[in-house]
Amino acid sequence: MSVLQFNLNGFRPGDPHDLYRAHEQGNNTVQNDIPEEVDILIVGSGPAGLALAAQLSLFPNITTRLVEQKPSRLILGQADGLQVRSLEMFEAYGFSDRVLKEAYYINETTFWKPDEKNPEFITRSGRIKDTPDDLSEFPHVILNQARVHDFFLDVMLRSPIRLQPTYSRKLKHLALMSAKDSSSPDTSTVQVQLERTDPGHEGEVENVRARYVVGCDGARSAVRQALGLKLEGDSANQAWGVMDVLAVSDFPDWRTKAAIHSANEGSILIIPREGGYLVRLYIELEKLSANERVSNKKFSADKLIETAKRIFHPYTLDVKEVVWHSVYEIGQRLCSRFDNLTAQQAETEYPNIFIAGDACHTHSPKAGQGMNVSMQDGFNLAWKLASVLNNTATSSILHNYSTERQKVAQDLINFDREIASMFSARPKKPNSTTTNDSEEGIDPAEFQAFFEKQGLFMAGLGTAYAPSLITANPVHQDLAKGFPIGQRLHSAPVLRLADAKPIQLGHIVKADGRWRVFVFASAEDPACATSSFQVACKAIAGLVQKFTPKDADVDSVIDVRAILQQGHASLNINDIPAIVWPQKGRYGLRDYEKVFCAEAVIGQKDIFSAREIDREKGCVVVVRPDQYVANVLPLTDHDGLEKFFGGFMQART
Numbered sequence: 001m002s003v004l005q006f007n008l009n010g011f012r013p014g015d016p017h018d019l020y021r022a023h024e025q026g027n028n029t030v031q032n033d034i035p036e037e038v039d040i041l042i043v044g045s046g047p048a049g050l051a052l053a054a055q056l057s058l059f060p061n062i063t064t065r066l067v068e069q070k071p072s073r074l075i076l077g078q079a080d081g082l083q084v085r086s087l088e089m090f091e092a093y094g095f096s097d098r099v100l101k102e103a104y105y106i107n108e109t110t111f112w113k114p115d116e117k118n119p120e121f122i123t124r125s126g127r128i129k130d131t132p133d134d135l136s137e138f139p140h141v142i143l144n145q146a147r148v149h150d151f152f153l154d155v156m157l158r159s160p161i162r163l164q165p166t167y168s169r170k171l172k173h174l175a176l177m178s179a180k181d182s183s184s185p186d187t188s189t190v191q192v193q194l195e196r197t198d199p200g201h202e203g204e205v206e207n208v209r210a211r212y213v214v215g216c217d218g219a220r221s222a223v224r225q226a227l228g229l230k231l232e233g234d235s236a237n238q239a240w241g242v243m244d245v246l247a248v249s250d251f252p253d254w255r256t257k258a259a260i261h262s263a264n265e266g267s268i269l270i271i272p273r274e275g276g277y278l279v280r281l282y283i284e285l286e287k288l289s290a291n292e293r294v295s296n297k298k299f300s301a302d303k304l305i306e307t308a309k310r311i312f313h314p315y316t317l318d319v320k321e322v323v324w325h326s327v328y329e330i331g332q333r334l335c336s337r338f339d340n341l342t343a344q345q346a347e348t349e350y351p352n353i354f355i356a357g358d359a360c361h362t363h364s365p366k367a368g369q370g371m372n373v374s375m376q377d378g379f380n381l382a383w384k385l386a387s388v389l390n391n392t393a394t395s396s397i398l399h400n401y402s403t404e405r406q407k408v409a410q411d412l413i414n415f416d417r418e419i420a421s422m423f424s425a426r427p428k429k430p431n432s433t434t435t436n437d438s439e440e441g442i443d444p445a446e447f448q449a450f451f452e453k454q455g456l457f458m459a460g461l462g463t464a465y466a467p468s469l470i471t472a473n474p475v476h477q478d479l480a481k482g483f484p485i486g487q488r489l490h491s492a493p494v495l496r497l498a499d500a501k502p503i504q505l506g507h508i509v510k511a512d513g514r515w516r517v518f519v520f521a522s523a524e525d526p527a528c529a530t531s532s533f534q535v536a537c538k539a540i541a542g543l544v545q546k547f548t549p550k551d552a553d554v555d556s557v558i559d560v561r562a563i564l565q566q567g568h569a570s571l572n573i574n575d576i577p578a579i580v581w582p583q584k585g586r587y588g589l590r591d592y593e594k595v596f597c598a599e600a601v602i603g604q605k606d607i608f609s610a611r612e613i614d615r616e617k618g619c620v621v622v623v624r625p626d627q628y629v630a631n632v633l634p635l636t637d638h639d640g641l642e643k644f645f646g647g648f649m650q651a652r653t
Contacts, residue, residue, distance in 0.1 A: 008585040032164040034206045041210040042066040043223050045165045047371045048357030049216030050152035051378030055511045057159035062389050067169040077145020079371035085460025086372045087138035092511040095151040103141035104274040106130045110253045113427050113444035114263035121314045126448045132455045143274055168198035174226040189352045214354045221359035227340050233333035238424050239285040241304040243325035251315040261427040265310040283308050299327040332413040335360040338402040350395040361409035363416040372460050377405050383513040383625035392557050397648050404465050469648050472631035479619035480632045482611030489623050492607040495599040497568050498592035509627045517560045522618035526564050527575035532635040537577035539638035547649045553584045561594045568597045
C-alpha cells in the first residue's frame with residue numbers, strides 16, 4: 001500500500017504488507033468451510049464477488065463466505081481491459097502497483113479506414129491519446145482477468161479471517177424470509193441450500209442461514225432467478241468473434257490499440273496484451289437473422305482468422321497460435337432492480353438479497369466495461385453491508401445500492417448500444433453526394449470524435465451518483481469545484497507535513513469501510529486558535545466521538561485529514577488540532593500521517609488550484625468509503641456536517 005502504517009500496537013518483524021498478522025493472532029485456519037450461519041454469503045467468485053469479498057474479509061467480526069460453482073480459481077480470463085477508475089480502486093485494495101508492473105499500457109488509439117484511392121486497402125485516418133490528460137494519475141491498462149482475480153484472492157488470504165472461496169458449490173435453493181428484522185444482529189433472514197459437486201461428495205446438500213446473500217454468479221445467475229428477476233433487453237443480431245493470438249504481421253499498429261473499418265469485409269478492434277507478444281482481436285463476422293444464434297453458426301478459429309486477414313488487407317497476418325477464442329452476439333440486457341425489494345416493499349423493509357455484475361447487466365465486451373463495472377458493484381456494496389453489520393450505519397443505506405448501481409448500468413447499456421452500432425456500421429464512401437447519409441454508414445472522423453468525446457465514460461469516470469441519504473445536494477459546490485459531489489474523488493498531489501513526503505491525496509481512501517473528512521484550511525494562520533480551521537476541527541472532533549464506538553480508535557469510523565496552504569517548513573505540528581494527529585492504539589502513539597500541505601510539485605499546480613478550492617474560505621470535503629465525494633461544506637457549517645452524518649450513521653450508545 002502507498003500509505004502503509006504498521007507497528008501501532010507493538011513492533012512486529014516480517015512482511016509489512018501482511019498487515020493483519022492473522023497467523024500471529026492464533027488464526028492460522030483458512031476460512032473456506034460452510035458454517036450453518038453466516039452474516040454474508042456471496043455466490044460467485046467473479047470480479048464482482050471478489051471485490052466484495054476482499055473488502056469484507058478485512059472485518060474479523062463479520063462472518064463472510066464466498067462459494068463458487070467452478071472447481072477451482074480462474075486460470076484464463078476473458079476480460080482484460082482495466083479502466084483508470086479500476087486502477088484507483090485497486091490502489092484502495094493495495095495492489096495497484098502489482099497490476100501496473102504486469103500490465104500493458106494503452107497510451108494511444110489509432111483509427112483505420114478504407115483508402116480513398118484504393119478502397120480494398122486500409123489506411124490510418126487518425127491517432128488520439130487513449131486517456132486525456134489530468135483524468136487520473138493512473139493509466140488505462142490491459143491485464144488478464146485471472147491475474148486480477150489472483151490479486152483479490154491474495155488480499156483475502158492476508159486478511160484477518162484468511163478468507164478463500166469454497167469451490168464446487170452450486171446454489172440449489174434460496175428461501176426468502178422476512179427482511180424487516182435485518183437490522184437485528186442476531187437474525188438470519190435467508191435460508192440457502194448448496195449442492196456439492198466435488199468428487200466423492202456429489203449431491204451432498206449443505207444448509208446455510210445468512211443475514212445477507214449477494215448473487216455474483218454471472219449472466220445465468222441462480223440468485224437472480226430465485227428472486228424472479230429477468231435480464232431484459234434486445235440483441236443487435238450481429239455476430240463478433242474474439243481471439244487471443246500469437247502472430248506475425250506487418251500491420252504497423254500491431255502493438256497499439258486500433259479500430260479498423262474496412263470497406264466491405266467488416267471491422268476489427270486490436271487490443272495488445274501484456275507480455276509484449278500476445279494480441280486480442282475483436283472481429284466483426286456477419287449479421288444474424290431475427291431468430292438465429294451464434295451457437296448455430298459454428299464459427300471456428302480458422303473462420304475468424306480468414307475474416308481478419310481480409311479486413312487487414314493489404315497487410316498480412318500469420319497466426320502461429322490461438323490461445324483462446326469465442327464468438328458472441330451483441331446484446332444489452334439489464335435488470336429492473338438489483339435487490340429483492342419492490343418499490344412498495346422498500347418503503348417499510350430493508351433489502352437482504354442483492355445481485356451484482358453480469359447477474360444484473362450484460363453487454364458487448366468491446367468497450368472494456370464489463371469487468372470494471374462489475375468490480376465497482378462490489379466496491380459500492382461491501383462497505384454498506386459492513387457498516388450495517390458493525391452497527392455504525394443504519395440499514396437504510398442498503399437501499400442506495402440498487403438505485404445507484406442500476407443507474408450506472410443503464411448508462412453503460414446506452415453507451416454500449418451506441419458504440420456497438422458504430423463498430424458494426426460500414427464506413428461512408430468518400431465524397432458521397434447521396435442525401436440519404438444514414439444508409440451510407442459512419443464517417444471515420446465521426447467515429448474518432450465519438451471516442452474522444454466519450455473518454456471520460458470509457459475511463460470509468462462518468463459515474464455521478466444522484467443526491468440521496470449518503471450523497472448531499474451540491475449546495476456549496478463552489479467551494480471545491482474540482483471535487484463534484486457524487487463523483488469519485490479526483491486525486492492530486494500534496495506534501496505530508498511531518499516528513500515532507502509527496503503523496504497522492506486520493507490514495508488515502510482505502511477499501512476499509514471508513515469515511516474520510518478532508519479539512520481544507522482557509523488562508524488564515526492554522527495555528528491561530530480562533531481560525532476557522534481550528535474551530536472546524538474542534539467541532540469535527542465532537543462529531544467523530546459521537547459516531548465512534550466506545551474503546552475504538554478515534555479514526556476507526558471517520559478518518560479526518562487536514563490540508564494546509566502554508567509551506568511545511570513554516571508550520572509546527574504541535575500547533576495543529578489533535579483530531580488530525582490523534583493518539584491511537586494501546587500505547588497512545590501519535591499518527592503523524594494525517595496533515596498535508598498544498599505545496600506544488602515542480603511543474604504542477606497545487607491542490608487548491610488544481611481542484612478549484614476556495615483559498616480564502618477553505619472547505620470540508622466528505623468522501624465515502626468507495627472514494628466518491630459525498631458532501632462539500634463551509635468550514636463554519638458544523639451543524640450541516642453533523643446533520644449529514646446523523647441522517648444515516650448510528651450514534652454511540
